[in-house]
Amino acid sequence: MEAEAQTGGARVSGAAATEPLLQLDHCTLRFGGLTAVSDLNLAIGEQDLVGLIGPNGAGKTTVFNLITGVYCPTEGSIRYRGVSIAGKKPYQITAHGVARTFQNSRLFPSLSVFDNVRMAFHLHLAHGVRHSLWRGRGFLRAEKEIASQVMEMLDIFHLGKLRDAPANSLPYGDQRRLEIVRALATRPSLLLLDEPAAGMNPTEKVALMKLIEFVEQKYRISILLVEHDMQVVMGICRRIIVLDYGVKIAEGAPGEVRANPKVIQAYLGRDHT
Amino acid sequence: MNRLTTALLAWPKAVLLGCLLGSLGFWLISDRINPYYMDVLTKIGINVILAVSLNLINGYTGQFSLGHAGFMAVGAYAAAAVTMFAGPKFLALAPAAWLQPATDGLFLGALLIGGLAAALAGILVGAPSLRLKGDYLAIVTLGFGEIIRVIFRNIDSLGGALGLNGIPPYTNIFWVLAVASICTYVVVTMVHSTYGRGFIAVRDDEVAAQAMGLNTTRYKIVAFVVGAFFAGMAGGLYGHYTLSIDPKGFDFMRSIEIVVMVILGGMGNTAGVIAAAVLLTLLPEFLRPFEKYRMIFYSLLLIILMLTRPQGLFSWKRRPKPAVRA
Numbered sequence: 001m002e003a004e005a006q007t008g009g010a011r012v013s014g015a016a017a018t019e020p021l022l023q024l025d026h027c028t029l030r031f032g033g034l035t036a037v038s039d040l041n042l043a044i045g046e047q048d049l050v051g052l053i054g055p056n057g058a059g060k061t062t063v064f065n066l067i068t069g070v071y072c073p074t075e076g077s078i079r080y081r082g083v084s085i086a087g088k089k090p091y092q093i094t095a096h097g098v099a100r101t102f103q104n105s106r107l108f109p110s111l112s113v114f115d116n117v118r119m120a121f122h123l124h125l126a127h128g129v130r131h132s133l134w135r136g137r138g139f140l141r142a143e144k145e146i147a148s149q150v151m152e153m154l155d156i157f158h159l160g161k162l163r164d165a166p167a168n169s170l171p172y173g174d175q176r177r178l179e180i181v182r183a184l185a186t187r188p189s190l191l192l193l194d195e196p197a198a199g200m201n202p203t204e205k206v207a208l209m210k211l212i213e214f215v216e217q218k219y220r221i222s223i224l225l226v227e228h229d230m231q232v233v234m235g236i237c238r239r240i241i242v243l244d245y246g247v248k249i250a251e252g253a254p255g256e257v258r259a260n261p262k263v264i265q266a267y268l269g270r271d272h273t
Numbered sequence: 274m275n276r277l278t279t280a281l282l283a284w285p286k287a288v289l290l291g292c293l294l295g296s297l298g299f300w301l302i303s304d305r306i307n308p309y310y311m312d313v314l315t316k317i318g319i320n321v322i323l324a325v326s327l328n329l330i331n332g333y334t335g336q337f338s339l340g341h342a343g344f345m346a347v348g349a350y351a352a353a354a355v356t357m358f359a360g361p362k363f364l365a366l367a368p369a370a371w372l373q374p375a376t377d378g379l380f381l382g383a384l385l386i387g388g389l390a391a392a393l394a395g396i397l398v399g400a401p402s403l404r405l406k407g408d409y410l411a412i413v414t415l416g417f418g419e420i421i422r423v424i425f426r427n428i429d430s431l432g433g434a435l436g437l438n439g440i441p442p443y444t445n446i447f448w449v450l451a452v453a454s455i456c457t458y459v460v461v462t463m464v465h466s467t468y469g470r471g472f473i474a475v476r477d478d479e480v481a482a483q484a485m486g487l488n489t490t491r492y493k494i495v496a497f498v499v500g501a502f503f504a505g506m507a508g509g510l511y512g513h514y515t516l517s518i519d520p521k522g523f524d525f526m527r528s529i530e531i532v533v534m535v536i537l538g539g540m541g542n543t544a545g546v547i548a549a550a551v552l553l554t555l556l557p558e559f560l561r562p563f564e565k566y567r568m569i570f571y572s573l574l575l576i577i578l579m580l581t582r583p584q585g586l587f588s589w590k591r592r593p594k595p596a597v598r599a
Contacts, residue, residue: 068484094486102484108477110541112472118467123486125467129495132466133459136283139466146467186486224406 002188005121014096019082020045021068021222022098022190026074029066030179037061037246044190048222049212051237051254053230054108055266060105060226063192065260067224069093080190095123099188101179103195103226109168113159113178116152116167118187140141150185155219157181157211184215190222191215197229205229209236234258275364276501281461289458296450303446311446317554319507322456323535324330324550325543326503326514329460331532332541334496335476337411340398343418344391346523349512352387356380358542360441370376384452384509392498393503394421399497402491403490418528426520430536436560437512444514452510456503463499464512472496473541526568532563533571537578539585549586 004260020043053231055169065071067078069090078086085093116261125146131139154160155221162170168177176196183191193212194236197205209232216223227233233240235253239256242250244266250257257263281288303311327341360379367375394417402413428432463469474482475492481488512518534553538546560567578586 031451040368089488090480090483091486091488100484102481105480106481106484108481110477111473115470115473117471119482119487120485122467122471128468129463132468133462135282135462135466143467146369182485 009048019150021048021081022224023030023077023079024063024067025077025079027066027073027078029071030057030074035246037073040243040248042241042247042248044224046066046189046222047216047220048221049216049225049236049238051225051233051240052215052243053227053240057245058243060243062246063155063196063243064100064192064224064226067093067192068098073129085159089238094186094188097187099183099186099190100192101176101183101194101196103198104235105172105175105179107167107175107179107182109166110166112148112164113167113170114154114163116178117153117185117237118146120182121146121150123186148212153185161207178199178207179214180211184219190224193223193225194229195226195228197227197232205232208232211234279457282465285413285458285462289454292454292458293451296447298456299450300445300447302346313459313554313558315446315449317551318446318453319511320531320545320550320554321453321516322449322503322507322510323531324538324546325453325456325460325506325533326342326500328535328541328543328546329464329472329536329556330496330500331535332539332546333460333464333472333541335492336403336493336496337407338414338491338497339411339525339528339532340414340418340421342523342525343398343414344394344501344504345420345508345511346421346518347394347501348384348391348508348518349518349523350387350388350425351356351390351439351505352383352507353437353508353512353518354431355383355386356441356443357437357439359390376443380448380513382577383443383508383513384448387509388502388505391508392502393502394410394505395497396494399494399501403493403497415525415528418525422523423440425523430563432519434520436517436522440512440516440518442513442516444510445463449514452503452506456506457543457547464543469513476541494577530571533575536575542588543587545585551564 016214022044024040024042027040028035028041029038035138041136042063052063054060062071066073069085069092071086077084078085080093080096080098083096085096085098088096108119111119125142127139127142133214151160151163154163157180159174159181161176167175170178180191180196196212197208200208212223212225213236215221220269224239225233236252240249240250240252240254242257242260242263249266250260250263252260323341323345326340330336330338356379360383361451362373363379364375365501398414402410405413425431431437464472471482471487471492474485474487475489477488508523515522532552534549535546537553538549556570557564560570
């Protein structure tokens with residue numbers, strides 16, 4: 001039941017069914033003389049699991065920052081469910097249904113695990129300053145409702161026992177998991193994961209892959225994954241986009257991409273034997 | 274949450290009402306108390322308002338402001354202007370029997386106008402300077418405090434460098450304790466809600482807060498406006514207590530005193546900040562024989578504090594321990 005409520009946003013399709021969820025059209029981003037992203041076309045459909053890979057400095061995180069409103073594209077358009085989101089502020093884009101995690105985990109260190117997730121419910125809050133001052137019945141009911149939803153989410157991701165621990169005291173793997181939970185709590189229909197496997201050991205990576213697949217199936221959302229780790233990307237993504245120097249050099253199923261000579265040259269080095 | 278907030282949040286409105294009634298009761302018996310103690314208590318109350326309201330800006334929202342005395346000055350001058358210039362005309366209209374309620378109403382109105390004027394100043398300073406962070410914001414707010422002082426020194430109708438004298442003595446212990454209670458209530462209830470935890474999120478990680486859909490600029494402005502409002506009220510109370518205000522009374526050192534209370538109490542810990550405000554108001558009283566060395570003592574205290582208890586003297590929160598030990 002909870003899952004259905006969470007995916008409420010994702011199931012609203014119908015009329016715009018033919019249009020992809022997210023579409024980047026001829027996006028270019030220049031910093032002075034440097035072209036970080038060049039003429040990028042990218043489309044993500046409903047319930048898609050796409051990997052964005054490329055060598056260091058290829059512009060993967062920059063693409064993330066374009067989508068989430070940290071940067072505004074110099075040229076081109078970014079449309080989400082047919083609405084242009086280029087140039088909007090990050091918090092507005094989150095309200096549209098795009099949530100993200102960060103390359104270096106960015107939890108709220110002084111808040112507990114519970115409050116970290118509770119923060120994300122802010123977006124769907126019906127009350128504000130006045131209600132929190134008056135603390136009437138409606139306010140208390142809403143707070144209780146939020147608390148039970150947070151607890152439910154924490155339990156789903158096995159963080160329930162750690163609810164009162166300060167977020168920065170968690171082991172690394174749990175911190176990354178918590179970040180994903182927190183992003184999910186904003187009820188997105190598109191989740192952007194920025195190098196979720198960075199710094200993980202092989203066991204943690206396998207757990208992460210399972211987690212991402214679980215999230216995708218349970219919440220029926222689209223996921224765009226920036227990742228360095230080929231094992232993870234090849235393992236779970238249905239489609240892979242390869243960037244090099246801000247240019248898309250390949251796109252396709254994991255098998256195709258792996259065999260693409262351009263990709264091999266750019267990503268894995270020279271001819272590979 | 275510590276004990277104070279737990280108790281307050283269980284029956285918030287009842288606690289507030291109790292505090293207001295308590296303030297009233299205390300005022301009724303205040304004649305029997307040594308005037309010197311009453312003087313110290315009034316100063317404590319005013320400092321509590323200042324420290325708790327600054328704690329919302331500096332402690333919870335993490336916007337280091339050094340301009341609190343500036344907001345206080347705006348409130349003090351605005352409230353004094355109301356009671357001195359508009360007051361006599363207003364009271365002349367009231368029938369003799371209604372003089373006392375009219376005076377109380379006038380003073381309440383003056384305090385609110387003082388608070389609103391300071392809140393307006395909060396928007397004026399807050400909005401443009403919120404692109405700045407940390408040290409840069411501190412410098413801008415410091416500059417604001419000084420500019421306010423210079424402006425008041427140059428307005429002749431407000432007494433210029435001599436300041437305003439002959440402000441009516443409306444402040445009594447009831448008003449001070451009542452405003453302190455309301456200020457504490459507002460800050461504590463606001464911060465302990467899903468909405469208000471946004472202030473802490475802005476402090477902890479602004480980028481992540483935005484990614485969670487928080488309009489961080491709005492939060493910062495709300496913090497500045499609410500903080501400035503209560504600083505303005507405190508200014509009004511201060512003016513109607515000392516009966517004369519001059520720009521020198523709201524200088525940089527005053528701001529620093531309030532910042533010290535917030536740091537000493539533990540940034541973002543209301544109970545601790547109140548305790549620190551009480552302690553730091555009492556200290557000079559105990560140090561009266563060595564008043565010259567008060568600032569040296571202050572500085573020493575700060576240095577020792579920062580070295581030994583960076584989380585604040587009265588912060589009961591334990592340092593985060595690793596959840597799993599290796």
